[in-house]
Amino acid sequence: MGKAAFEFHPKNHTVTESSLAKPCSAIDGGFRTGFVPVKEEKGDDLPVRKFKVVDDKPHWFYCGQVGHCPAGMVFVVNPPKSGNTFEKFEGKAKESGGKW
Template sequence: MMILNLLFVSLTATLALTSVIANPLPSGADQINAELEARGDWHYPKTHRVIVGAGGKFRYDPEYVSAKIGDYIKFELRSDEFVLGSVPVPPGTKHFPTKVFKVADDKPHWFYCGQTGHCADGMVFAVNPPHKGNTFHKFRETAKSSGK
């Protein structure tokens, strides 16, 4: 039995070594990796968590995020006053319904709550709002004056 175990370990090591020899790294692989790292335009997608209606408040938390292309915005509905699709959030829920938005470009994206009166209370959200011109604060003030 011990000889079989030794033979198995030896065979496994030989197969692993064979795959390394059969699939060597291409010449210049270190240079390719260095060039990719030097460009600096790659990042792992990040998920930005946004809480909607926590504590019964008519707001998104945070109210805006700066996101890169490929990032995700995960909206988590925390109040029974909100409806995701046609499913209301039951009171006492521990696992909240979510909706995910994938950031496809670096343009501003504007969101508001469609429940009557919530938009007028300033319940709005933005992805990549500009710092000048049509800012997040202008968007919120416009929403408040909308009467919706």
């Protein structure tokens, strides 16, 4: 297992754990950074938040800023290679219009 490090770039983003069924909605008890505002790029001095990966199951995430999830700002840690793939997750996020 290991850790996933999330580096935040301008403007104001989140990393919020969700589910394949509801890509743009936070899951209860899931990982959440809250909003991390960044005014400008400052070389290597950007805020970082870490997620501890404790298993090999998929962990689905999105940005909670208004409009970002339905624009496709989503990702997965441990993506399945078939079936419920990242592409399926991203498609569901884009179809959501951000509403769940």
